Amino acid sequence: xxxxxxxxxxxxTTLQHxxxxxxxxxxxxxxxxxxxxxxxxSIQPLDITxxxxxxxxxxxxxxxxxxxxxxxxxxxxxxxxxxxxTRKINDTNDYNFFGHGNRYVGFTKTxxxxxxxxxxxxxxxxxxxxFVAKDGERLTVxxxxxxxxxxxxxxxxxxxxEEVAFAPRYMGxxxxxxxxxxxxxxxxxCENTLTSNSWYFRFVYLSVPExxxxxxxxxxxxxxxxxxxxxxxNFAACFLKVTVRTNQNNIMLNATSYDSKTNxxxxxFISGPKADPDSADSSVRAACIEYRCxxxxxxxxxxRINPSICTYSSNRELSVRYTDTSxxxxxxxxxxxxxxNGIYVANGVETSRTLAxxxxxxxxxxxxxxxxxxxxxxxxxxxxxxILEPFG
Numbered sequence: 566x567x568x569x570x571x572x573x574x575x576x577x578t579t580l581q582h583x584x585x586x587x588x589x590x591x592x593x594x595x596x597x598x599x600x601x602x603x604x605x606x607s608i609q610p611l612d613i614t615x616x617x618x619x620x621x622x623x624x625x626x627x628x629x630x631x632x633x634x635x636x637x638x639x640x641x642x643x644x645x646x647x648x649x650x651t652r653k654i655n656d657t658n659d660y661n662f663f664g665h666g667n668r669y670v671g672f673t674k675t676x677x678x679x680x681x682x683x684x685x686x687x688x689x690x691x692x693x694x695x696f697v698a699k700d701g702e703r704l705t706v707x708x709x710x711x712x713x714x715x716x717x718x719x720x721x722x723x724x725x726x727e728e729v730a731f732a733p734r735y736m737g738x739x740x741x742x743x744x745x746x747x748x749x750x751x752x753x754x755c756e757n758t759l760t761s762n763s764w765y766f767r768f769v770y771l772s773v774p775e776x777x778x779x780x781x782x783x784x785x786x787x788x789x790x791x792x793x794x795x796x797x798x799n800f801a802a803c804f805l806k807v808t809v810r811t812n813q814n815n816i817m818l819n820a821t822s823y824d825s826k827t828n829x830x831x832x833x834f835i836s837g838p839k840a841d842p843d844s845a846d847s848s849v850r851a852a853c854i855e856y857r858c859x860x861x862x863x864x865x866x867x868x869r870i871n872p873s874i875c876t877y878s879s880n881r882e883l884s885v886r887y888t889d890t891s892x893x894x895x896x897x898x899x900x901x902x903x904x905x906n907g908i909y910v911a912n913g914v915e916t917s918r919t920l921a922x923x924x925x926x927x928x929x930x931x932x933x934x935x936x937x938x939x940x941x942x943x944x945x946x947x948x949x950x951x952i953l954e955p956f957g
Contacts, residue, residue, distance in 0.1 A: 612672025629765040641681025772837030779832035801912035808944040809838040822857035831857040850939035853925035859898035878947035907945025
């Protein structure tokens with residue numbers, strides 16, 4: 566039974582291997598924290614070549630996807646990672662909340678090509694939970710779905726519209742096109758058909774794609790962005806939240822983190838404000854900006870807004886220096902600050918970055934939060950922005 570509650574996000578990667586007498590085969594397992602199950606699940610890769618498992622017949626099939634830079638953009642996103650979690654249909658009622666009792670049988674990961682398209686394997690007559698990411702950022706299923714999927718096609722968009730849950734079935738030709746599900750024998754058609762002649766799930770960016778540009782990628786260096794390894798108990802991730810009132814999609818926030826004593830840069834993070842996809846008001850948006858967590862010395866975060874003329878609106882309890890196009894804030898080590906200051910910090914676990922970012926998006930550091938987007942809740946600072954008008 567498909568759940569209408571927020572579902573999952575990827576958190577941990579582990580590696581295992583299998584040895585035999587003549588060869589070494591590397592096998593990848595992934596742990597997923599499933600929000601609707603409220604538990605971590607270790608899920609094996611899905612082997613679609615095994616058509617009979619425990620006496621049960623399996624029916625491999627493929628789902629067609631397209632990933633693009635914007636809602637109405639034709640510019641493709643290459644090497645976006647499509648994750649499909651395949652689970653048995655939950656037709657029982659022996660659980661009390663959410664989707665507890667889901668039985669996951671495997672996952673697949675597929676990269677988009679230069680045209681932004683991909684065909685991801687799964688099993689028909691099962692359920693599929695799907696999400697798409699690029700450089701660690703989740704993309705959103707396009708809202709103008711009737712242009713890319715047949716009218717009335719049933720699926721559930723959940724977790725800020727970053728996930729799709731549905732039961733794959735091959736439906737043949739619908740309204741003159743095939744897709745988005747193809748049988749195993751039609752894999753070649755799935756991979757090579759024209760976008761104009763097929764149905765497919767479309768994922769897009771809601772704003773400027775996020776990018777992190779650290780000065781030093783290695784740990785334990787003076788200018789390391791992450792001084793400790795993600796597997797260390799000392800690992801931490803830090804975000805601050807900026808609310809921006811605007812109807813423009815190309816606003817970019819560039820945040821540089823400096824050692825406040827030496828004025829040396831640790832690197833910079835680029836992001837854009839995003840609206841709540843479930844809200845009718847798309848003018849209230851928020852950017853969750855990663856900054857370098859302070860260690861010994863305080864960190865100065867310098868944020869520039871481009872290409873806008875903005876009006877400062879308000880800020881929280883922290884002392885912030887601001888103009889109409891920028892602001893600076895000094896953040897000290899050992900102080901978690903918290904949502905009251907628009908600061909979101911998680912540490913001590915490998916999932917710290919995922920947790921801190923999702924807390925920031927939701928405006929809450931409560932572990933039981935639903936992670937739904939709330940752009941106006943608990944920001945560090947708020948701006949009203951408009952785009953510069955062209956001269957002449």
